Amino acid sequence: MDIDRVGRLIRPGLASMRGYDPVEPIDVLERELGRRIVKLDGNENPYLSSPRARVVLADYPYYHIYPDPLQRNLREALSRYTGFAAQSIVCGNGSDDLIDLVLRLFVREGDEVLNAPPTFGMYPFLVTVCGGQLVDVPRRDGFALDIDGLRRAVTERTRLVFIASPNNPTGDVVTADEIRQLLEMDIVVAVDEAYFEFGSRTVADMVHDYANLFVLRTFSKWAGLAGLRVGYCLCHERLASHLLTIKQPYNVNVAGEAAAIASLEDVEYLLANVERLKRERERLSSGLASFPFLHPYPSEANFVLCRVSEKDTDITVTAARRLRDGLRLRGILVRFYESEGLRDCLRISAGLPKDTDALLNAIGEVWSEL
Numbered sequence: 204m205d206i207d208r209v210g211r212l213i214r215p216g217l218a219s220m221r222g223y224d225p226v227e228p229i230d231v232l233e234r235e236l237g238r239r240i241v242k243l244d245g246n247e248n249p250y251l252s253s254p255r256a257r258v259v260l261a262d263y264p265y266y267h268i269y270p271d272p273l274q275r276n277l278r279e280a281l282s283r284y285t286g287f288a289a290q291s292i293v294c295g296n297g298s299d300d301l302i303d304l305v306l307r308l309f310v311r312e313g314d315e316v317l318n319a320p321p322t323f324g325m326y327p328f329l330v331t332v333c334g335g336q337l338v339d340v341p342r343r344d345g346f347a348l349d350i351d352g353l354r355r356a357v358t359e360r361t362r363l364v365f366i367a368s369p370n371n372p373t374g375d376v377v378t379a380d381e382i383r384q385l386l387e388m389d390i391v392v393a394v395d396e397a398y399f400e401f402g403s404r405t406v407a408d409m410v411h412d413y414a415n416l417f418v419l420r421t422f423s424k425w426a427g428l429a430g431l432r433v434g435y436c437l438c439h440e441r442l443a444s445h446l447l448t449i450k451q452p453y454n455v456n457v458a459g460e461a462a463a464i465a466s467l468e469d470v471e472y473l474l475a476n477v478e479r480l481k482r483e484r485e486r487l488s489s490g491l492a493s494f495p496f497l498h499p500y501p502s503e504a505n506f507v508l509c510r511v512s513e514k515d516t517d518i519t520v521t522a523a524r525r526l527r528d529g530l531r532l533r534g535i536l537v538r539f540y541e542s543e544g545l546r547d548c549l550r551i552s553a554g555l556p557k558d559t560d561a562l563l564n565a566i567g568e569v570w571s572e573l
């Protein structure tokens with residue numbers, strides 16, 4: 204069989220699919236730019252992982268043994284951290300894996316999944332991969348969720364809605380009342396709380412009252428384990444048992460599992476870093492707001508979304524994009540989106556105080572050269 208014929212066997216929805224837009228690896232960029240990078244584009248944790256996790260990984264004796272498919276030790280440790288029974292917890296290869304698993308559990312080819320852009324790009328990506336039909340209900344001006352619009356968009360083919368809270372990239376959190384209105388629509392509601400530790404609210408308690416609610420979280424942000432890929436989900440125990448059945452048996456690897464358990468024994472240390480990042484987020488916000496052309500949105504995550512005024516009337520390339528490019532040449536990475544409603548915005552992660560200083564100094568310089 205020649206390659207063209209094999210190509211024609213690829214599922215139609217996947218053959219022409221656009222891939223996920225990832226951030227570039229830091230070593231590749233450092234080599235390309237020939238300098239130390241100030242990395243404020245990936246919402247990673249600049250305080251690194253817990254020292255306890257690093258010691259455990261260095262001494263771990265069982266790398267040659269497969270992980271526990273039932274993730275017993277990690278789920279027990281998470282039970283102590285979250286207050287949920289271990290039977291209501293399932294872990295994944297990052298929370299991305301849980302987004303994928305929840306989709307696989309409920310969405311058949313052609314089923315509809317509601318999405319509230321601008322939001323996390325993994326939802327459209329994974330809905331497409333599983334053959335679902337994405338239905339966008341854009342946020343209103345100022346990025347508030349359009350709950351009435353979401354409710355009106357529900358049809359008999361709707362299976363699921365994704366709501367990130369705090370939302371990436373806007374930083375706002377959903378209220379319990381908004382989630383209740385969606386839960387009452389008889390669809391599955393997946394609330395993605397990847398940035399939960401940086402915010403003031405969670406809807407996790409509602410899992411006890413609503414079997415159609417899944418709450419997804421991760422060790423990537425607060426615990427600095429983005430590279431080891433560990434996330435978890437809180438849900439009704441019967442649904443947890445279905446997720447455990449359909450997941451890849453070894454989805455969480457032994458290094459991720461050991462590091463996550465060690466992190467849960469080092470919560471005080473990690474949450475002190477979260478507090479540092481929350482303070483830095485506020486300092487970053489006020490620093491950005493001190494430029495007349497920048498307009499940061501309030502955020503409860505470890506980043507700030509910032510609108511950039513246009514500098515002139517020719518906006519074929521927005522000032523936000525040119526600012527991103529100018530910062531990049533100075534070794535400072537921030538996130539720009541080539542998508543509807545965001546082309547005049549930059550998303551900037553909270554970093555170390557010296558990173559904020561470098562960024563704020565560079566912004567003035569780059570702007571004057573645009």
Ligand SMILES: Cc1ncc(COP(=O)(O)O)c(C=O)c1O
Pocket residue numbers: 245246296297298299300323367370371395397420421422423429432433434
């Ligand atoms: C809203 C949201 N959910 C999930 C993730 C992914 O988390 P993980 O690293 O656990 O896959 C991110 C990462 O940026 C995110 O912003």
